Amino acid sequence: MPQQRVVRSVTIADRQGLHVRQAVECARAAARFQCQIILVHGERRAENCRSPFDILQLGAGYGAEVTIEAIGSDAQEAVEEIATILSREFPN
Template sequence: MSVSMDDSALLSRSVTLQLEQGLHIRVCSLVVSLVTPFDGPVTIRHGEKRADANSMFDLLQLAAGPGAELTIEAQGDGAEAVVNKLAALFSGEVEY
């Protein structure tokens, strides 16, 4: 995992997707529920694809399977907390 923050307060973290079934509908639903209370933008990237983390449709279109490299980006107050929660979910550190 790598973390970077620039002057515009964009927090970015890369993580390997450690979920046995990849980014499937139940996980996407949990992602949306985790980011909904957050005020700022949250984006998940997989290769050249980008998804608004508030959109299950966008997240499912990433088609990220086990072992995929994902980049989580968030900006605004609480960005670190939301990025940490998503990174823990994607890396299999928490059960869903």
Template sequence: MPERRVTVASKVGLHARPAALVAKAAAAQSVAVSITKDGGAPVAAGSVLNLMTLAAGHGDEVLISADGEGAEDAINAVAELVATDLDG
């Protein structure tokens, strides 16, 4: 299963607006994308509520993974948003 480690760039972490943007991008992918923080249980990246329960703050590292046809592209699309400051 492809996966990628990314550092959360948004100052508020994966909360509110950044979580909504990441969830929207993840839900638009052709495969299910999941995000894990600190070796915890993976959560579906397409859900704002799931992303907020991670409590991933600014500077935290998360692991993004997906499986199936198009997994690499899906991971890259979500990882790009997580690694971008989306607070503005």
């Protein structure tokens, strides 16, 4: 399979900002893919998208822009799935 590099930006839609449960869902999703995934918000980066801690540490509040960058054979699907989670509104 060919290697791909996919980059996409999303806006945090949940009023609570990027929260614990969302971070955990992202990390779980990331673990299902082969590719390497990095999240970037301003100057902060989560180098390991399989770590909910690192994702939380982005400190992305409501309305913040987060860039998802993935490199690997399944990068396209990974970015799409993570983008869906990040731009979703969670029920309280």
